[in-house]
Amino acid sequence: MxxxxxxxxxxxxxxxxxxxxxxxxxxxxxxxxxxxxGMICLGGLFLDARAQAESDQMISLRQDVVDLAANYLEAGQIANEFLRKRSLA
Structure with missing residues (x-):
């Protein structure tokens, strides 16, 4: 040393x-x-790009959840319609 x-x-x-x-x-x-x-600016740009990518992922996840909820609603409506037609026949 x-x-x-x-x-x-x-x-x-x-x-x-x-x-x-x-x-x-x-x-x-x-x-x-x-x-x-310049280094501070590059660091800020890097953080901004990372935040934007995360935001895009969250928007994609939200859209998937909305689509799933719509599919469940449609399935429930089809089931109700089927039961109603069956009981009428």
């Missing part, structure tokens, strides 16, 4: 000594801000 820390420190120390000018710092801040905003 101490070997790893010393290696990381040896790599990062020269990088931390680099000083950027004000223009470069402002440019980097702008670039990082745009990238962060």
């Amino acid at each position: 101490p070997m790893l820390a010393s290696r990381v420190r040896a790599i990062l120390t020269p990088l931390l000594r680099i000083r950027f000018g004000l223009k470069i710092q402002i440019a980097l801040l702008g670039i990082v801000s745009v990238l962060l905003t």
Whole structure:
């Protein structure tokens, strides 16, 4: 573990000594801000697509339930009509 820390420190120390000018710092801040905003947008789009897919599944399930209920109602009406005709004959 101490070997790893010393290696990381040896790599990062020269990088931390680099000083950027004000223009470069402002440019980097702008670039990082745009990238962060883009990542947030992509995350939102992903969540929206997932929610839309789930909503579509729920609508399909609701339609299946409505169709099933209509079929049960029709079957009940046919059974009643059959019993009524049978009793009249």
